[in-house]
Amino acid sequence: xxALTQPASVSxxxxxxxxxxxxxxxxxxxxxxxxxxxxxxxxxxxxxMIYDVTKRPSGVSTRFSGxxxxxxxxxxxxxxxxxDEAHYYCSSYTSSFTLVxxxxxxxxxx
Amino acid sequence: QVQLVQSGAEVKxxxxxxxxxxxxxGYIFTNYGITWVRQxxxxxxxxxxxxxxxxxxxxxxQKLQGRVTMTTxxxxxxxxxxxxxxxxxxxxxxFCARARPTTxxxxxxxxxxxxxxxxx
Numbered sequence: 329x330x331a332l333t334q335p336a337s338v339s340x341x342x343x344x345x346x347x348x349x350x351x352x353x354x355x356x357x358x359x360x361x362x363x364x365x366x367x368x369x370x371x372x373x374x375x376x377m378i379y380d381v382t383k384r385p386s387g388v389s390t391r392f393s394g395x396x397x398x399x400x401x402x403x404x405x406x407x408x409x410x411x412d413e414a415h416y417y418c419s420s421y422t423s424s425f426t427l428v429x430x431x432x433x434x435x436x437x438x
Numbered sequence: 439q440v441q442l443v444q445s446g447a448e449v450k451x452x453x454x455x456x457x458x459x460x461x462x463x464g465y466i467f468t469n470y471g472i473t474w475v476r477q478x479x480x481x482x483x484x485x486x487x488x489x490x491x492x493x494x495x496x497x498x499x500q501k502l503q504g505r506v507t508m509t510t511x512x513x514x515x516x517x518x519x520x521x522x523x524x525x526x527x528x529x530x531x532x533f534c535a536r537a538r539p540t541t542x543x544x545x546x547x548x549x550x551x552x553x554x555x556x557x558x
């Protein structure tokens with residue numbers, strides 16, 4: 329199972345919006361609504377920001393939103409804040425009853 | 439509150455095995471699954487596998503099939519991950535996380551991570 333494809337890095341200024349893409353195949357992202365997005369700060373465990381494509385866990389800011397079209401899922405962060413600077417990973421359930429992560433995207437807040 | 443507490447750091451020689459534990463509290467252990475994720479130094483997240491705490495069903499990443507074993511002890515609400523025939527590229531921080539009971543998805547609660555170093 330190949331990793332999902334994410335851009336290595338994205339950047340934005342405070343207050344702006346950014347979108348991170350996550351491209352898979354018809355055997356994972358395209359076939360299941362089990363896409364999640366995780367935020368990871370250095371030295372910390374990942375934190376789920378979006379699950380089941382569009383759902384936000386309790387306590388996660390409404391500035392984070394998710395969507396999916398075909399084999400590509402996206403995470404949008406609006407009103408960028410300095411604390412959003414982190415690595416972001418997407419994940420998807422697969423037809424093999426496994427899970428696959430994306431390679432990760434480093435978000436820099438300028 | 440939900441907590442997952444992992445065992446401490448390990449240093450192993452190539453070819454050896456390591457067994458990491460993950461003790462759960464604050465929820466009904468058998469109502470969920472446990473997944474294991476590792477992260478090599480400076481690298482991304484790698485999903486290793488999942489086990490149902492209710493019936494022991496498992497699913498593993500293809501590249502680790504045959505080298506990884508996952509078990510649970512429902513009497514102590516503890517999950518275990520054993521990795522055999524260790525290589526230098528198994529050096530990583532190993533995380534456990536609570537998962538859904540029937541699919542390896544939705545990891546809200548995570549352990550603190552266990553550093554496993556493989557070195558001769």
